[in-house]
Amino acid sequence: MFDPALLLAGFASIFSVKIFPFLLIGSILGIVVGAIPGLTATMAIALLIPFTFAMEPIAGIVMLLAIYASGIYAGGIASILIRTPGTPAAAATLLDGYPMAQKGEAGRAIGIATISSGIGGLFSALALTLFAPLLATVALRFSAPEYFALAVFGLSVTMGLSGKSLLRGFAAVLLGLSIGMIGVDPIGGFPRLNFGFAEVSGGFNFVAVMIGLFSLSEAFRQIEQMSILPPKPPAVRDVLPKIAEILGMWRIYLRSCVYGLVVGITPGVGAETSSFLSYAETKRRDKDPSRFGKGAPEGVAAAQSAENGSTGGDLLPMLTLGVPGDAATAVLMGALTIHNLQPGPMLFQERPDLTHQIFAGMISANVMFVVLGLLGARLFARIVQIDRRILAPLVCLLSLVGAYAIDNNPFDVWVTFVFGVIGWLMQRGGFPVSPVVLAIILGPMMESNLRRALIMGLGSPAIFLQRPIALFLLAVAAISLFAVLRRSRRERREAAA
Amino acid sequence: MLRRALAGDIVAALVLASGAAVILQQSTTWPAAADVAGNPVVFPRMVAAIMLAVAALLVGLKLPAPDPDEAGAEGARRIALAFLVTAALAAGLDTIGLVPGGFLYVLAMQRIAGAPLRLAAPFAIAAPIVIWLAFATALKVPLPWGRLMPALGW
Structure with missing residues (x-):
């Protein structure tokens, strides 16, 4: 259960000399990475995991959480200044943020974006703090059929929403599932699909795979498309927004925070979905929707607060059930497991101190990026102009060095390189990368729970029909796939017409 | 298409x-x-x-094509070279070591990306040293020193 005393103790440890510098470093890194188009929070988290090995687990985790929260926020800076989303989630901010900058209100737009992200992030972090222990208690009653259904649900939503084609998303999931099978049988423990290679006797190193898919592949793409350099951003002044203006948007914030949280909790979708949903709803409900797209501050507020509003929701299923909400939380989950912390309900039973430190870290990270974002807006605005011809090769080097640092093993450098090439090929072919990573994580969980469920059902798959939660989750998975299929057919018909 | x-x-x-x-x-x-x-x-x-x-x-x-590729032949040349140089570093990192290998790698990749030499060189020199100092020295994360540096008396 939620324990206020443990939360206070969590804050005390976060603000101790041992951990606070990492919160600060993570927040700055997150803003820098988020503000540079092409670099994402997921990429930064994957890159820095190997370097948290030597840290105290909570220090490393707090640093990664800070990168996550501030990276999602800072994507809006590039959207506002140079009409290029710093992260995919910030595309909705562009719609009104850039027109505001064109009207000479770049500082005001960044100020509103910063405060809005802070409100959304804080709301979702508080929701995480209150609901995660509750969900973990409920999840203790989950058994193999529910976990299998949950994994199916997560993968079905991911494959449907992470790309333009459901079939290509499905292919990505299957690739991830087959990669997840390499190594050992999850129940019998016998070797399989490793063809006698000792290096993959335990499967591919997950962090090396993630660095390859998320960091190296993106850097390769940047190098390939290097001809387009970012334009000069406009001047940034008067960043601090008026309190009355912020208070006047309370309805938008409330709605966006709820949207963000609900979308975040849904496995497989994240900030990019919530920001567009919230933006569209705010526009629809406005007295004069024609203002939107021409520099309406409400558009920036809705998009940014929903974006960060989803971060706590994304963490919720990952921490309580071991099912990541999106690619970034899948990478964060990898970071936790590397520190021998297995996300799931048992983590709340065995390490309540640590889970409350994570809550305190998430709340602090959301306050930290607001302070840094407002104080350093002019400085961060210059970051969007960083020369990618210099930056992308540095990301490549960090990716390879990070892979080596995992186990001091040159083989992991090859794994990162090969998966970097695979990720680059997938992106070129229109195949989403995130489902691969989610499937690698969820595959072994799916397999072991399917087999346990079949044992419970004496070999009959009817066990899934007899368990209401499992049945509900499988039904929702089927409905969501059906909905995506219908939507893509309609879009194809409209495009043909 | x-x-x-x-x-x-x-x-x-x-x-x-x-x-x-x-x-x-x-x-x-x-x-x-x-x-x-x-x-x-x-x-x-x-x-x-x-x-x-x-x-x-x-x-x-026969699914619809993904977004068109705008990089063209020049992009294809850059990416092929980037793969080649990255594979070379992956093969030689343990032997050459991070500092000299990283210098050569970053310099080569920045040139492939189109950065002028005067801009690329300082970053190519600084990046591996900063990574070494930050991670191998400060955070005690072991990184490859290589066989070349000891042979040179380092």
Whole structure:
């Protein structure tokens, strides 16, 4: 259960000399990475995991959480200044943020974006703090059929929403599932699909795979498309927004925070979905929707607060059930497991101190990026102009060095390189990368729970029909796939017409 | 446009079909279980069957092409060189070491990306040293020193 005393103790440890510098470093890194188009929070988290090995687990985790929260926020800076989303989630901010900058209100737009992200992030972090222990208690009653259904649900939503084609998303999931099978049988423990290679006797190193898919592949793409350099951003002044203006948007914030949280909790979708949903709803409900797209501050507020509003929701299923909400939380989950912390309900039973430190870290990270974002807006605005011809090769080097640092093993450098090439090929072919990573994580969980469920059902798959939660989750998975299929057919018909 | 989409999808279909064939063949060598519930081949064979079905659909459905590639021949040249240089570093990192290997790698990659030498050189020199100092020295994360540096008396 939620324990206020443990939360206070969590804050005390976060603000101790041992951990606070990492919160600060993570927040700055997150803003820098988020503000540079092409670099994402997921990429930064994957890159820095190997370097948290030597840290105290909570220090490393707090640093990664800070990168996550501030990276999602800072994507809006590039959207506002140079009409290029710093992260995919910030595309909705562009719609009104850039027109505001064109009207000479770049500082005001960044100020509103910063405060809005802070409100959304804080709301979702508080929701995480209150609901995660509750969900973990409920999840203790989950058994193999529910976990299998949950994994199916997560993968079905991911494959449907992470790309333009459901079939290509499905292919990505299957690739991830087959990669997840390499190594050992999850129940019998016998070797399989490793063809006698000792290096993959335990499967591919997950962090090396993630660095390859998320960091190296993106850097390769940047190098390939290097001809387009970012334009000069406009001047940034008067960043601090008026309190009355912020208070006047309370309805938008409330709605966006709820949207963000609900979308975040849904496995497989994240900030990019919530920001567009919230933006569209705010526009629809406005007295004069024609203002939107021409520099309406409400558009920036809705998009940014929903974006960060989803971060706590994304963490919720990952921490309580071991099912990541999106690619970034899948990478964060990898970071936790590397520190021998297995996300799931048992983590709340065995390490309540640590889970409350994570809550305190998430709340602090959301306050930290607001302070840094407002104080350093002019400085961060210059970051969007960083020369990618210099930056992308540095990301490549960090990716390879990070892979080596995992186990001091040159083989992991090859794994990162090969998966970097695979990720680059997938992106070129229109195949989403995130489902691969989610499937690698969820595959072994799916397999072991399917087999346990079949044992419970004496070999009959009817066990899934007899368990209401499992049945509900499988039904929702089927409905969501059906909905995506219908939507893509309609879009194809409209495009043909 | 359609031809490019098909090429990518055909490659993906081939990868899926080959993977499925390997899983199906290998699963015949796995220990047999007493009943279907504990059978270790159930899930892998189920996934392999779906992989074959999706592979067939990828070839048969002719999906719309992804967003057009704007990098052109110059982009293809850059990426081929980037792969080559990265593979060279992966092969030589343990031997050459991070500092000299990182310098050569970053310099080569920045030149491939089109950065002028006067801009690339300082970053190429500084980056591996900063990474070494930050991680190997400060955070005590072991990084490859290589055999070249000791041979030079470092």
